[in-house]
Every structure is written in C-alpha cells, then in structure tokens.
Amino acid sequence: xxxxxxYVNASSWPTPLRAAAYVGGDLDLLRRLLHAGLPVIIEKGLxxxxxxxxxxxxxxxxxxxxxxxxxxxxDTYLGPWRGDGLASYRDTERYWEQFNNAFIVVYPPEREAExxxxxGPAFVDPTAMWAAVAERARAAARLDxxxxxxxxxxxxxxxxxxxxxxxxxxxxxxxxxxxxRLLGLPARMMWxxxxxxxxxxxxxxxxxxxxxAEATLASQGGRNVEETYLYQGRALAxxxxxxxxxxxxxxxxRLNPDSSTGxxxxxxxxxx
Numbered sequence: 001x002x003x004x005x006x007y008v009n010a011s012s013w014p015t016p017l018r019a020a021a022y023v024g025g026d027l028d029l030l031r032r033l034l035h036a037g038l039p040v041i042i043e044k045g046l047x048x049x050x051x052x053x054x055x056x057x058x059x060x061x062x063x064x065x066x067x068x069x070x071x072x073x074x075d076t077y078l079g080p081w082r083g084d085g086l087a088s089y090r091d092t093e094r095y096w097e098q099f100n101n102a103f104i105v106v107y108p109p110e111r112e113a114e115x116x117x118x119x120g121p122a123f124v125d126p127t128a129m130w131a132a133v134a135e136r137a138r139a140a141a142r143l144d145x146x147x148x149x150x151x152x153x154x155x156x157x158x159x160x161x162x163x164x165x166x167x168x169x170x171x172x173x174x175x176x177x178x179x180x181r182l183l184g185l186p187a188r189m190m191w192x193x194x195x196x197x198x199x200x201x202x203x204x205x206x207x208x209x210x211x212x213a214e215a216t217l218a219s220q221g222g223r224n225v226e227e228t229y230l231y232q233g234r235a236l237a238x239x240x241x242x243x244x245x246x247x248x249x250x251x252x253x254r255l256n257p258d259s260s261t262g263x264x265x266x267x268x269x270x271x272x
Contacts, residue, residue: 001043001104003259004058008106019106020115022123023157024133026101027089030071031064032118038107045098045149045186046077054186056099059087097140099193100133100153130160137176148183151176156195162202170202190216190228197231201238209235226255230265237268 001021008019025042033040039062046057063072070086096102107115116124123129134157140150155176162169177196190196190212200208213232216222233248245268252265 001102004041004104006260016108017106018109018112019104021102021104022119022129023100023102024123024129024136025096025103027093029119030061030092030103031066033105033115034061034064034071036114036118038105038111038115038118041104041106042092042096043099043102043104043192044092044095046095048077053188055188056192057095061087097153098149100137100156127161127164130157130164133157134161146183148180148185151180151183152185152189152193152195155180155199156193159195159199163198167202170199173199174203174205187219188221191221191225194227194231197227197234201231201234204238206235206238224255226252226259226261226265228252229255230261230268233265233268 005019005021008015008017025040030040030042039060041058041060044057044059045054047054057077060074060076061071062074064070065072068086069089071089071092073085073087075085075087105115105119121128122132134154137150137154137157140147141154144150155173158169158173158176162173173195177199181196196212197209200206200212209231213228213235216225216228217232222228229248229252233245233252236242236248237245249265249268253262253269256262257266
C-alpha cells in the first residue's frame with residue numbers, strides 16, 4: 001500500500017490527486033466514503049480456486065447496494081472473467097480481515113479536510129489507529145482463537161505500535177506471530193506482509209528471520225519480493241555474515257531500486 005500511495009503522491013509523473021493508506025476499516029466506513037463519491041482500494045485475500053491457492057489482492061470499490069448486500073467493484077485480477085462487478089459484504093468482510101482491513105483513499109487535494117472528517121479522529125493519529133486495530137484483533141482472537149489471520153493482525157498492530165514509541169511491545173508482537181504461524185498461514189503470506197521479520201529482528205530472533213526468508217525464497221514468486229532479501233540481509237548482518245548480507249541487500253536493490261525497500265537496501269549497502 002505504501003508504494004501505491006507513493007506512486008500517487010510522489011512519483012516521477014505526479015498525479016493531480018492525493019492518496020493515503022490506513023488499516024482498521026469497516027463496512028460502514030467504506031459506505032461513507034463511497035457515498036461521498038470517493039472510491040476506495042482495499043487490500044484483501046483472494047482464493048480463486050484450490051489449484052491457484054490463496055494470494056493477496058487489491059480491489060477497487062466505487063459503489064454499494066444495501067438491498068443486495070454488495071459493493072460495486074473493479075477487479076484487476078478477475079477482469080473480464082468476473083463480469084458482474086460485485087463483491088458481497090460477507091466475502092468482503094471475510095477476506096478483507098486477512099489484511100487487517102487495510103484500505104487506500106484517493107482524492108482531490110481540495111477534499112482533504114472532508115476526507116479527514118469522513119474517516120474520523122481515530123484514523124488521523126497513527127498511534128490511535130494502531131491501538132484500536134490491536135484491540136480489535138484481540139477481540140477477534142477471543143472469538144475465533146483458531147484463526148491465524150487475527151493473530152497475525154495482532155502481531156502487525158503491536159509491531160507498528162512498537163515502532164511508534166513502545167519497543168517493549170515487540171515481544172508480544174513476536175508471540176502473536178508465533179501463534180499465527182503455529183495455526184497455519186498461507187504459503188504466500190510473506191509475499192505481502194513483513195511484520196514478523198521486524199518483530200523477530202527487534203527481539204534478536206535472527207534464526208527465525210532467516211528461516212522465514214528461506215521458506216519464502218523457495219518459490220518463484222517469493223524470489224521476486226525485495227523485502228525478503230532486505231530482512232534476510234539484516235539477519236545475516238546481525239549474525240556476522242557480512243558477505244551474505246551484502247549479497248542479499250544487493251539483490252533487494254536490484255529487484256526494485258525505486259521502492260522504499262530498494263532505497264533501504266541501497267542504504268544498507270552504503271554502510272557495509
């Protein structure tokens with residue numbers, strides 16, 4: 001999501017629009033934004049079929065129908081194979097939760113104050129937003145203790161809160177990620193969400209970072225995710241493998257030099 005937002009706000013070909021990413025949305029918020037004429041991109045899971053398996057997905061919503069219980073959507077993956085352009089409220093809730101109810105709002109800059117009002121104060125302050133999402137994940141975990149996604153969401157929320165000023169939360173974040181992994185996550189999970197790397201690195205669990213990276217690199221898709229190499233490199237550097245770390249950072253930088261991850265990898269190389 002941060003790369004999509006950056007593309008709108010600060011790309012080489014700047015657009016006349018603004019974008020911002022958030023987590024912790026709900027159906028009522030989506031309807032408020034859509035009612036105001038503001039399309040919303042949500043990040044969600046997708047399970048096209050058993051053979052294809054689970055993957056991460058973006059879906060653009062531009063309208064809704066409370067009578068039928070559907071959003072009007074544009075789907076870049078299903079495309080012409082999904083001609084109805086509908087996403088049911090039930091499916092949206094289920095699969096959106098798998099990405100912590102993350103969403104992106106794209107809007108004309110003159111409507112920024114209106115967007116802030118529609119979102120409400122909980123989304124203006126990142127600490128308040130992540131704290132609310134953490135409590136939401138805790139509540140979901142109590143109701144559905146065997147759901148790995150809600151434990152992953154709890155880990156993500158605590159990791160972000162730790163980065164925002166309370167590093168003592170990294171231990172709890174790592175424990176939540178452990179529970180998610182124990183319950184069983186989709187094989188492609190680490191293509192999209194990188195919080196476990198950050199939490200494990202923060203508490204010195206470098207072997208776990210290396211194991212996650214190696215498992216991700218076992219697939220072709222995983223080998224195209226620059227974050228895999230960035231965090232692998234940091235784990236290797238922490239354990240004294242300078243040559244391995246440098247190779248990992250170089251790979252991350254080559255994959256996507258213009259991304260925030262690619263720039264971070266280049267910075268790590270400069271420190272070597």
